[in-house]
Amino acid sequence: MASSALTPYLTFALGNDSYATALLRIKEIAAHTPISRVPETPAWLLGVTNLRGTVVPVISLARRLGLPSAPVTKKTCILVLDIERHGEPSPVALEVDSVSELLELGPDSLEPCPAFGTPIESQYILGIAHTGERLVYLLDLDRVLNVSSMASAAQGEPRAT
Template structure:
């Protein structure tokens, strides 16, 4: 699968009540989606270099056009088993803000499905119980073809601040865990 560059979106397109475009992907048997605003590209899975002493959800790093790109195994981040690498496994590259700078981070997923538009009227609030994911990871539940798609809040799922504190063992990690 070649790298796919996604369409740019306007900075103000993330307003509540507006229709949004989402990238849908699978992890195991579940379908998830993220707003495409943060997505830089989608690349085919390739060899990953393991980095010693990293949390288990850091799958490793890859060379992306001369830059080191950390790859997060989203399945492990959700407290599940590692993502098995198959022929549709890919890395979704996102641009995330941390400490006033933009950082590229890869997100390992089983398969990318499609970019779809979900009308705001078809999005329900995140459930307060009944999901194995941390509540702050879920932005809402989108109704697509009479089924729910879990809409992820990338700012929380891939919080560079939280993940950095887990690597360094900083007190922020303990504080975040206490809030769960």
């Protein structure tokens, strides 16, 4: 019997739902820091922040996924990761309501995403894991943070002033 390799995932909350991404994607988990708003940007682009001398854009992951955003609390944090922009890695910060736990999941512990009935568009979900009585949606961050799809999504959205 072949054992399936386990992959570590970081789980986090957006509203009342649990989401996860591969731990290897995350460069850093940071406390919520002051964000400087940038005028004329989509509502999901909260602005920029200074992380150890580097200016990094901060995206509300909830808003990017079409979910309502929660007020900032002591548990609110940002996940720092790189996205590919013009063929180069570029840091971006994702605001999440809270970080929950580390899960190790194998391919056999994931279920495919149903065509409907999920809190976000199914194209952004790689699979669903059951952890006890709760469901965890595994995000496809490459799709969620695809630069061209974010630019398309920004068309016609309300702008910050």
